[in-house]
Amino acid sequence: MDSIAAVLAAPDLTSARMQMALSLGWHIVIACFGVGFPVLVLIAEWRAYRTGDATYDVLARRWAKALAVLFAVGAVSGTILSFELGILWPGLMGTYGEVIGLPFAIEGIAFFVEAIFLGIYLYGWDRLSRKAHLLSGIPIVLGGAASAWFVVTANAWMNQPRGFRLVGGKVVDPDPIAAMFNPATPVETTHMILAAYLVTGFGVASVYAWSWLHGRRDRYTRLGFIVSFTFAAVFAIPQVVVGDWAARFLAERQPVKLAAIEGLERTQRGAPLTVGGIVEIPKGLSLLAHHDPNAEVIGLDSVPEEDRPPVLPVRIAFQVMVAIGTGFVVLAIWYAVAWWRRRDLPRSRLFMLAALAAGPAAAVALEAGWIVTEVGRQPWIVYGVMRTSEAVTDAPHIRFGYYALIVVYTAMTAATVYVLRRLGRLPREADVDPAAPEPMEPA
């Protein structure tokens, strides 16, 4: 019995990592809507303002209701993360808090602005003039993008730590600005913000693809689909370009992560690229990573075994992400061609089925990308400087916190899905006439 108690009380890296993965993996999907959805709502409201088309007004109001729910859930699920940075990773925050605290502080300010104006926007719909209301949405969009940018710089820093010196294990000369503008910042922040827009756009378009496939061809469904799908499609191709930039960045700065992505055991020139785990393209990886077919690509054997990330999850996640991203490009081109030729949506049912799948697929790609970044950095929490095992809390029994989180997040997921589905089913007249009573079910 003593030994069981001792095991339960021992520092527990696995539980800490699983808890962080659950809460971050959950938050990141919702947070994407917090960043992207305000843009969609504003586009719809702006169209209503410019054209006087009531359908756009209905869209904007309905989307705003869903945004209100997603924003609330995103705000609180993000707060848990700031608790967990200390609860689970005191070694990281105690040592490096002064180096990477700044972007979190600025992110907090951006989020402040976002939350304040969201209150004004959501509750001010019938109190402000139409123009003032439209303008009150702009700080939400800017605040969302800024908070995403700053918080991702902190993650970029974990991959490319800069802005400090270590003397006898202690941090000296912290330079938070240099830490924030580390080499990974441009590519990681761009990739993430585009991902947020893709997740939002395809996520919302999915809902209308569903309606379309179930026979609803009215103007509301059509415009809802066009606004959201176009928004996502615009970013699909740039995202692939940024993805290529990210891969080349890894080849140069974090070659072991790239080696894990490709399962490249040994360092070699003219390294081949394996697509989908089956097809091998000679010299493909060298070409992809360095834009030179004969370039040398660093393999896993460049570092001792204990410094290598787990290859399988990183590899699978990367291929899933790339496959989905490529699919998005195909979908975007299909859509653009149909629009260019006929000024209309593609007529094929297959297109709508693919659009329906694109929403969940975007979330999957997001999670996969996150796995590539986070698991690919292991065993380091701060690349090359601090191991994840050095950062974890020494507190006993933390697994029970993780179990509690599983229960709460399961309930939260169910409730969020239920509430969003219910908002989607409300009769639309409720949005047009503010005096219309809500349909009350009998008590």
Place this chain on the structure above:
Amino acid sequence: MSAADLVLVVMWVGLTAYALLGGADFGAGFWDLLAGGARRGEPQRTLIEHSIGPVWEANHVWLIFVLVTLWTGFPTAFAAIMSTLYIPLTLAALGVILRGSAFAFRKSVSTVALKRLFGATFATSSVLTPFFLGTVAGGVASGRVPPGNARGDVVTSWLNPTSVLGGVMAVGVCAYLAAVYLCGDARRDGDEPMADGFRRRAVASAVVVGSFAAGGVAVLHADAPELFDGLTGRALPLMLLSGLAGAASLALLVRRSYLVARVAAAVAVTAVIWGWGVAQYPYLLSPSLTVDAAAADPAALRPLLVTMGIAGVLVIPSLVLLFAMFQRGEGAHAATREDA
């Protein structure tokens, strides 16, 4: 004043704002819990929903503000507090997530059963969250958090007389603030009977909190002598101010001067929070870690302070705009229709 002291002051301002604004939102959940059955409690719950709906998310950000200031300005103290007190902090974090999402969900459902489920979740977590945050404050104030990675006792650091006092006081103060604020909100909506109801609740909670505070003196004397010495020594003027302001808020409530009563109540709570800070200074984690020793390098504190300055310019006017918009009477009914 050193950069570290300045950061501490800014953090304490954030803590005060969270207590006065976020605390009142939790308190509103407390009254939501006690509002009675679905039919009888409906008018009160509607008022509560309209009062906190537009502002609770902004108010909540003060908590994030305090956390990021703590970990950027005093990273070792942050690591020590969060790791040793991880149990009440995990519970508080779960309370935060349940409170916020259940509140948003309740507005978006219409069946009584679901409104009840989300409402009960919102209200219960509104009571538990400040309780656990109060136990954390008690653990820190009574010197039970040593520096380092989870070096303190993970149980007795928050299950002790000072922490329990802190938890109960936090719940009581939240309820008191909310009741005082809601008096004015009810009057603004032209509902004097409702304002009277919250007035009775405000008076009752003021009396309860006041007696707990009085009894708490004995608890602190026995359990946290250093804090007791500080509160009755250097911080005594602030403690007296708190008592006076609390008494004044009672008198103002009796006279139905709700808006001035708000100010008095806020002063009473602010004086306690700053009294705690003054009593504990210069220790961040008494009895071993001083503010200076815990502080980050000045090279890290300066950009943080600049950020806080910019934040003040951006956030304070926006907050004023938000509050001004929703403290005006007109439009309250438009909001009713929109949410209905």
